[in-house]
Every structure is written in structure tokens, then in C-alpha cells.
Amino acid sequence: MTRDHIRDALLKIFSERFEIERPGLDEDLRDAYEFDSIDAIELLREIELLLGSALTREEKKAAMEIRTINQIVDYVMTLAASRPAN
């Protein structure tokens, strides 16, 4: 999974699930779009589908501090690297 692939998948999720169109990659999602922890839980579900595996509690907790699309991409890259390739 490349960085571009992950970024495009996330932007699609943000558009379809959260009605957030083309957010800036370094924009603070909480400030700009009121993206809160409830949204984060929903996003984590989508990330689980993207990765094809469930996230651990520690992995979910780590996601709660994330603010920008680029940080989410980094987060997903790290998760993907820690899992066996499909």
C-alpha cells in the first residue's frame, strides 16, 4: 500500500462518510471541520476495513491525538507496516 493509495482512500472516506470535501492535508480537522472523537471511532472502523484487520486498543488510543490527513496517512502507513502483507 503506497502513501498515495492511502491518502486517496482516506479522502474518499472523508467525502463519503463525513461530508468533508478535499480537506487540506495539514489542516487541523478538529478546528476546521469539527471532526471529533465520535468521527474518529467511525474513521477507525474504515481504517480496519482498509487494512483488513482489527486494531488493538493501544492503536486506537494512539489515533485520538491525530489532527491532520497527513498524520492519519502516517498512522495508517505504520499500521500497515506492522501487519503481514495481504
Place this chain on the structure above:
Amino acid sequence: MNGAAPNCLEDRRTLPRWLAPVLDLAATLILWLYFTVGFVICFAPFYLLAAFRPGNRTSSFQRLNHLFYRGFFGLCRVIMPRQQWRIDPALKAVAGSVVVCNHLSYIDPLLLISIFPRHTTIVKNRLLSIPIFGWMLRLSGYLPAASQGPEAERMLQRLEDMPGFLAAGGNLIVFPEGTRSRDGAVGALNPGAFKIARLCRAPVAVAVIANSQCLFTPGRFRFNACRANTITVTLVEAFVPAYDDPDFSLKGLLERVRTCLTQGAQRLEGVKGTP
């Protein structure tokens, strides 16, 4: 206005001027006694039993909270006979839903908890830090409002448990305005409750409360026990939003619910004051 909330009728003509405040104070003290001494004597032992009992502790606490507040409103009926209560029987059938309601008085959450035995709600973090009371709220499985700080992990856990809780027939009670209305008008709605509904694919039930602020007015210590008043709780609409429809939008859901709340509140304006 003698401390009355907007939209509440002044109706104390049948009482001497000096008597109404005395009776209001007496009723208030009796209700506070119920909250303190009544709680310790009649309920605390059961809460302690539930706290140390194996099994579903949160469910037991929710039921005890429900019974405690039913007792509270039962007492209100006895000591404040000029208060009329009209609770829509359709509310009893609501289950597995996100119940959203307008907010006029501190007694509104208590009123809804007295209707739903299996419930949860969102509580402000400062309430969770109150000794004993905060402990009870935590053990009742209520959801912390803020996602930062020491309650963040608890909130995460509660949100993850929410789909199962709703699927098992529990209701999530939310006042999406976030604060009490001072003029009776429905304010802007916070999207949090509706995001949870979407997350859980849950039905939404819209309830409207009228005239609770006439009994316990924001900013006042005393209950207005002597004022003739009819408190109404009505189920305005219950529906399952089309979450998977490509045209579904959170904004659209908020707008629909706000329209329901506003129209419901306007309809109930007719029952205010003396029955």
C-alpha cells in the same frame, strides 16, 4: 415576573401572597431531603450491592437511577398537586434508539431517566469529578462529554460499546442543544448525538418537553410548587434515518430533528399554564 421563567403563567391567586414562597421552600426542602437522606436510607444499600455484585453492574445502576428518579417524580406528584404531568405512553415503547430532546430545566434529564429503565446519557466531565456522584455516573456507564484528558479512554470504551448497548434495547438520551433554553426556543443542535446515531446505525426518537422550566426555573433555588402548571413529554417522531442512502447527510438529519423539535414545542405551547 416573580422569578417565573418566560412562557409560564403566574397563577397564585388562590393563595395569600406570603404563603406561596413558604410552600415553595417547603417543597424544595422535601425534595432535597429525598435527594440526600432519602438516597442514603432507601437507595444507597442497593447501589452498594450492585457495585459489588458480579454481572452487569452498569445495567443495575441504570435501573436504580431510573427507580430513584421515578421516586422523585412520584414525590413531586404528592407534594405539588397543582403540577399536572402528561407523559406520552408511546415513549415507553422506544428502545434501542438515540432519544433527542429539547432542554428547558435541570429536571429534564431526570424526567427522561425516570421514563427509560435501560438508558445512558452524555455527562459533562466536571460532573464526573464530583465525589460519590461522579462515581455513580461512571458506574452507570454514562458517556463523558470530552474526548481529551483522563476521561478520553473511558469515552472511547463507551463509544465502542454503544452499538451493542443500543442493539440490546438501551436508549441513549441526549439534549443536543447542549444547554438549557432560556426563552423556550430550540437552539442550534450539536451534531454529536447524530454522529453516534450514524455510527451505530440507530433509530432516532425525537421527544419534546414543555413547561419543566415553570416548575424548576433556571437560576432559581426553589421549585415553583404552588404554580398551576402542566409538564408534558411527547414523542414527536421516531424514525430510522437512511444512513446508507447516498443522499444521506448529517446536516439533513440535524435539520429534520430541529424542525421536529421546533414544531413539537410550538404545538405544546397550547397546554402551558392552568389546565
